[in-house]
Amino acid sequence: MVETRSRSATASPARRGPSARGGAFAEAAAASAAADGGAADEAAFGELVAKASGPMLMPEPSPLDDVPDVPFAQLCHDGTAVTARNWLVKLWRYTVVPTKQLYLPWMFSGLPTNYLMLTYRTFNRDFGLPNCNDDDLAPLLRDELMPDRGRMHRERDLGLWYRTRGLDMTYLGVPGLVNFIDARTRWIDDGMKRALDDGIKQVVIIAAGYDTRAYRLGRPGVKFYEVDLPHASEKKRELVEKLFPADKYPRPQFIGADLSQVGLADALAPSDFDRSRRTLYLIEGLVYYLPPVAFKSLLSALAETAAVGSRLYFDFINLSTMSGDVFHPGFETLMVSVWNKGEYFLSGLDEREQCVRAVLKKFGFRLHELVDAKALAARYLSHLEWKDKAPPLPPYFGYIAGEKALPPLKRIDSVEAPPRRRK
Numbered sequence: 357m358v359e360t361r362s363r364s365a366t367a368s369p370a371r372r373g374p375s376a377r378g379g380a381f382a383e384a385a386a387a388s389a390a391a392d393g394g395a396a397d398e399a400a401f402g403e404l405v406a407k408a409s410g411p412m413l414m415p416e417p418s419p420l421d422d423v424p425d426v427p428f429a430q431l432c433h434d435g436t437a438v439t440a441r442n443w444l445v446k447l448w449r450y451t452v453v454p455t456k457q458l459y460l461p462w463m464f465s466g467l468p469t470n471y472l473m474l475t476y477r478t479f480n481r482d483f484g485l486p487n488c489n490d491d492d493l494a495p496l497l498r499d500e501l502m503p504d505r506g507r508m509h510r511e512r513d514l515g516l517w518y519r520t521r522g523l524d525m526t527y528l529g530v531p532g533l534v535n536f537i538d539a540r541t542r543w544i545d546d547g548m549k550r551a552l553d554d555g556i557k558q559v560v561i562i563a564a565g566y567d568t569r570a571y572r573l574g575r576p577g578v579k580f581y582e583v584d585l586p587h588a589s590e591k592k593r594e595l596v597e598k599l600f601p602a603d604k605y606p607r608p609q610f611i612g613a614d615l616s617q618v619g620l621a622d623a624l625a626p627s628d629f630d631r632s633r634r635t636l637y638l639i640e641g642l643v644y645y646l647p648p649v650a651f652k653s654l655l656s657a658l659a660e661t662a663a664v665g666s667r668l669y670f671d672f673i674n675l676s677t678m679s680g681d682v683f684h685p686g687f688e689t690l691m692v693s694v695w696n697k698g699e700y701f702l703s704g705l706d707e708r709e710q711c712v713r714a715v716l717k718k719f720g721f722r723l724h725e726l727v728d729a730k731a732l733a734a735r736y737l738s739h740l741e742w743k744d745k746a747p748p749l750p751p752y753f754g755y756i757a758g759e760k761a762l763p764p765l766k767r768i769d770s771v772e773a774p775p776r777r778r779k
């Protein structure tokens with residue numbers, strides 16, 4: 357029997373995921389500790405390196421050294437090229453898919469994606485379905501922004517139920533979409549708890565939307581920075597002032613910036629963000645909306661801004677699906693529905709592990725965790741059976757956790773002595 361999780365329940369399948377300290381970071385840290393002498397030592401050494409001005413001697417090769425160097429443009433692109441392998445999918449994409457316009461605007465309610473995230477985050481819980489995220493502040497934001505939608509959730513409105521459950525139809529909908537937001541929220545929550553447990557004191561939430569982590573998971577001494585488009589940031593600030601009492605919920609610093617126009621370092625510059633401190637960067641639900649060049653700039657900004665030992669979490673769309681090499685009808689439907697909202701999928705990332713390692717390496721990060729949909733479903737929604745035709749999570753999204761590594765340093769075999777001064 358499937359177990360439905362209430363907010364206080366502790367026995368749901370979700371709870372069987374990794375514990376705060378026992379997750380993949382801990383495993384990876386243990387592995388890397390065995391391999392290179394300890395992640396903590398390395399972070400401390402990294403800080404020394406960052407402060408040092410002269411050349412340093414690196415006794416062991418950096419863990420970044422054994423990853424192939426492939427051009428970024430090969431690893432991340434918009435997937436529009438038509439090849440012999442994918443022309444049938446492309447044909448489907450441009451002929452059959454547009455007919456979906458007959459029902460998609462109704463099914464997706466015309467809400468912008470960050471509003472939809474809010475409703476999907478709460479849907480399973482509100483409608484008594486198995487769920488795994490703990491975001492108990494999302495309903496407050498949702499009810500303020502979309503009072504009718506909030507009422508439908510509270511009353512378990514049948515129309516909304518059928519419409520949202522209809523998303524799970526293989527060829528007409530986007531199977532697993534609601535679970536995707538549920539599980540992604542939980543995965544990033546867990547990553548953030550681990551980072552704070554491990555002593556990280558700064559969190560930058562990029563494209564924050566209606567993310568509530570700063571208010572739910574904040575701890576004394578931890579600073580949060582929420583970056584979003586200027587109008588979205590201002591609206592969020594007003595909502596937070598109205599809904600969350602300042603004495604109970606710590607305030608992040610709101611940073612209004614269009615990251616396609618302004619670099620992250622410049623956006624953070626007016627705040628008290630300290631780039632010498634280890635930082636957790638969260639980029640949830642954004643990178644596929646950026647053209648590859650903007651995604652690359654964002655990663656370059658992290659290469660420039662993030663201190664050694666900083667962590668990065670983001671989700672992405674598999675390049676194989678984006679380019680049509682692999683056919684998922686749900687993806688084709690989702691692509692049109694976001695297009696209807698004026699928000700286009702513009703980049704996919706090669707999901708093969710070595711390729712992900714290669715992308716991260718370019719920007720000074722090493723891979724800690726690459727999770728595909730099947731693994732995420734097994735971790736957080738293990739009560740749902742995996743079916744290829746109607747998967748419980750969309751199989752074309754991937755999830756990456758990385759850590760800023762020591763820069764690869766050159767071994768110095770001989771040092772020239774400076775000329776002696778004459779007395």
Ligand SMILES: C[S@@+](CC[C@H](N)C(=O)[O-])C[C@H]1O[C@@H](n2cnc3c(N)ncnc32)[C@H](O)[C@@H]1O
Pocket residue numbers: 469470473474562563564565566567583584585588613614615616617639640641642645
């Ligand atoms: C799909 S929503 C995700 C919101 C949130 N991270 C979540 O998962 O609920 C995408 C967010 O990215 C923001 N965004 C889109 N383009 C952006 C840009 N160029 N610079 C900054 N933020 C951007 C939008 O305003 C929106 O809040």
